[in-house]
Amino acid sequence: MYRSVEGDLSYPEIVMLEKSYHNKEKSLIERLIWKKEPISLSQIGEWKGDALLAMHRFEEAAIAYKGIGRSQFLITDPFLIHVVDCHDCDHRDVLGTLSRLQFAEKMHALNSKAQNGDAQAALEYANGLYNITWFGNSRDAINSSLQEAEELEVSTFYSMDAPYAAYERALKLAPGKEKKAFVLFMLAKCEQNRFEMKENEISYTAYYGDDLPCDPVKNQEFRKNFALLKSSYANTEFYKLVLKECSYFEHYVRVH
Numbered sequence: 001m002y003r004s005v006e007g008d009l010s011y012p013e014i015v016m017l018e019k020s021y022h023n024k025e026k027s028l029i030e031r032l033i034w035k036k037e038p039i040s041l042s043q044i045g046e047w048k049g050d051a052l053l054a055m056h057r058f059e060e061a062a063i064a065y066k067g068i069g070r071s072q073f074l075i076t077d078p079f080l081i082h083v084v085d086c087h088d089c090d091h092r093d094v095l096g097t098l099s100r101l102q103f104a105e106k107m108h109a110l111n112s113k114a115q116n117g118d119a120q121a122a123l124e125y126a127n128g129l130y131n132i133t134w135f136g137n138s139r140d141a142i143n144s145s146l147q148e149a150e151e152l153e154v155s156t157f158y159s160m161d162a163p164y165a166a167y168e169r170a171l172k173l174a175p176g177k178e179k180k181a182f183v184l185f186m187l188a189k190c191e192q193n194r195f196e197m198k199e200n201e202i203s204y205t206a207y208y209g210d211d212l213p214c215d216p217v218k219n220q221e222f223r224k225n226f227a228l229l230k231s232s233y234a235n236t237e238f239y240k241l242v243l244k245e246c247s248y249f250e251h252y253v254r255v256h
Helices: 011-022 028-036 041-054 058-068 087-093 100-115 119-131 161-173 176-197 204-208 212-221 224-232 237-245 247-255
Strands: none
Touching: 011 028, 011 041, 041 058, 041 100, 058 100, 100 119, 100 161, 119 161, 119 176, 161 176, 176 212, 176 224, 176 237, 176 247, 224 237, 224 247, 237 247
């Protein structure tokens, strides 16, 4: 479900609004509504593009943005990834150069290349998906009220399903152990974010602390990729970097 901040509309409602705008034989009710709410076709097109972007329908989003000849710019680089996320750092230090249109076009192109076996494109596509979720540095790309959506489990804004699947594809294509170690860590990040979103089952202390009561839950459901990283990639330089920078991974290695 996509809901726009401006109109609080679902995507089907935006499409209906667009059809009504173009309808030359409007009903009396439609004419009254349009007189009271003089929304421009350009605004509808922007809402449509934003909705399609939120649903990861990137090619269609690009077409919608092109139809109105504009789209907003992202705050920072939506493909930038760190071991430890620092959104404020990215927003401060890396000025965004892509509009939502350009981002949509690039994501469509990357996915097409990834489908043909391009390892770098697969990784960049996964990074882009990760960064437009709540946990990424470009959550502003999704101009919506998804942040307040009641059905979080079906919201692409909060869900790790799409980034996780994209990183799984990237892992299969990744050349060499260093790249694979990086992708495994991103899969582990997705797991950690899923753990954070697990509704009302884990306490704040258990999530952020090192207390042992939380370990069984983490280990059973949310630590598969930490385990793989430790067991198969301990001799990589990336493993050493993560061990130094990521307190969650350092704790995992220390107690297992």
